[in-house]
Amino acid sequence: MEDTGTIVAFWILALITVGAAFGVAAVRNQIHSVVLLIVTFAGVAGLYITLSADFIAVVQILIYIGAIAILIIFAIVLTPRAGRLNQEGFMLLPALGLAALVAGTMIFVAFDTSWAISERDGFEETATAIGDLLLDKYALPFEIASVLLLSAILGAILLVRPEGAEEEIE
Amino acid sequence: MDSVDLEHFLVVGALLFAVGLYMTLAKRNFVGVLIGIELMFNAVNLTFISFSRFVESAEPLNGHIFVIFVITVAAAEAAVALALAVLLYRLRDTIDVDRIDLLKW
Numbered sequence: 001m002e003d004t005g006t007i008v009a010f011w012i013l014a015l016i017t018v019g020a021a022f023g024v025a026a027v028r029n030q031i032h033s034v035v036l037l038i039v040t041f042a043g044v045a046g047l048y049i050t051l052s053a054d055f056i057a058v059v060q061i062l063i064y065i066g067a068i069a070i071l072i073i074f075a076i077v078l079t080p081r082a083g084r085l086n087q088e089g090f091m092l093l094p095a096l097g098l099a100a101l102v103a104g105t106m107i108f109v110a111f112d113t114s115w116a117i118s119e120r121d122g123f124e125e126t127a128t129a130i131g132d133l134l135l136d137k138y139a140l141p142f143e144i145a146s147v148l149l150l151s152a153i154l155g156a157i158l159l160v161r162p163e164g165a166e167e168e169i170e
Numbered sequence: 171m172d173s174v175d176l177e178h179f180l181v182v183g184a185l186l187f188a189v190g191l192y193m194t195l196a197k198r199n200f201v202g203v204l205i206g207i208e209l210m211f212n213a214v215n216l217t218f219i220s221f222s223r224f225v226e227s228a229e230p231l232n233g234h235i236f237v238i239f240v241i242t243v244a245a246a247e248a249a250v251a252l253a254l255a256v257l258l259y260r261l262r263d264t265i266d267v268d269r270i271d272l273l274k275w
Contacts, residue, residue, distance in 0.1 A: 002173040010174045014182045021189045021209060030199065037205055040186070044212050047182065050174075051223040056215075056237055063241055068208060068248045075201050075252040079259040082266070088196040089268045095195035103188035110180035117176065118226040129231050130238070138235055145242045152246035156253040 010050050017043030030076055030084040038069045052122030055130055179220035187213035200255045200265040204248065211244045 020039040027033050041064040048057035076084070088095075123129075134142050186209055193206025215237045222233025259265050 007172075007174050010178065014178070018182060018185050021186050024205060024209065025189050025193050030201065033202070033205065037208070040209065041212065044186075044216055047179065047216060048219055051179070051219050053219045053223070053234060053237075056219060056234055059238065059241060060215075063245055064208070064212070067245060071248055071252050072201060072205060072208075075204075075255050078256050079201070079265050082259060082264060083199065085199075086202055087198055089198040091196045095192045098195065099188040099192035102191055103184050106184035106187065107181050110177050110184065115176055115224070116226040117224055118230075120230075122223060123231070126231060126234055130234055133231060133235055134238070141239060145239060148246050149242065152249050156249045159250070159253040159257050 006050055009046070013043050013046040013050065017047065028086055030086045031073070033086050034069060034072050034076065037072070038065055041065050041069065052126075054123075054125060055127040176220055176224040179224075180217060183213045183217040183220070185213075186210075186216065198266050198268055200258065200267055200270075201252075203267060204251050204255070207251075208244065208248065211240060215240055 017040055020036045020043060023036040024033050024040060027036065041060065045057045045060040045065075048054075048060060190206045190209030190211075190213060193209065194203050195206075197203050197206065218233045218237050218240070222230050255265050258270065262270065264270070
């Protein structure tokens with residue numbers, strides 16, 4: 001990818017994404033942390049667009065920003081006395097060390113390996129091809145995913161249903 | 171800085187993954203742990219998509235299919251895990267993972 005627009009877009013989006021991700025871990029107010037998490041999700045969606053993954057970018061915005069971030073905000077406001085400080089426990093130093101080690105290893109591997117780079121251009125549009133693959137080659141995992149989502153919905157409802165909800169319905 | 175290659179995206183993915191790993195291990199609030207897991211999911215998805223874009227393959231769109239399934243499972247996981255957080259708060263009045271030690275021997 002050598003056109004100037006893509007390069008500028010990549011560097012801006014990468015800085016926003018990584019900076020917001022560090023902010024998510026560093027800010028002391030949990031609501032601010034979720035706001036920065038939304039910025040991170042949007043930055044990743046932008047990176048998907050620079051990678052010519054248009055369908056995945058839209059799915060990222062719909063599901064991560066539209067659903068998961070809202071769920072996390074709900075979980076925070078439903079636990080009002082739990083402490084909003086976004087603080088670390090006794091694992092702070094081991095976790096920092098392990099995260100630095102993992103990042104260092106992955107960056108070293110990324111530069112050290114000679115990947116089989118292809119010279120083709122980006123995808124024209126992906127939604128049609130993804131739909132074909134999902135309903136043809138990957139039809140079974142697609143159906144299993146729908147059962148998984150149904151059981152997750154039912155499980156979540158069952159877990160947070162208040163005590164004695166059956167009597168109220170009757 | 172005259173072109174953007176696979177390595178650049180892999181570095182962004184590695185940094186996102188490291189931040190997510192750190193949050194998952196170190197945060198005391200259960201919701202903070204979940205935010206870390208979501209960051210790690212995003213890092214993995216970004217890596218999948220960049221390999222799908224750059225690496226030689228007979229069927230380059232398979233990476234996109236993987237990401238769709240990862241997003242589906244992540245959504246199911248988030249719904250159940252946040253329901254567990256709310257349930258835990260009702261039962262114990264805290265979602266501090268250091269103080270949830272009911273199963274500790």
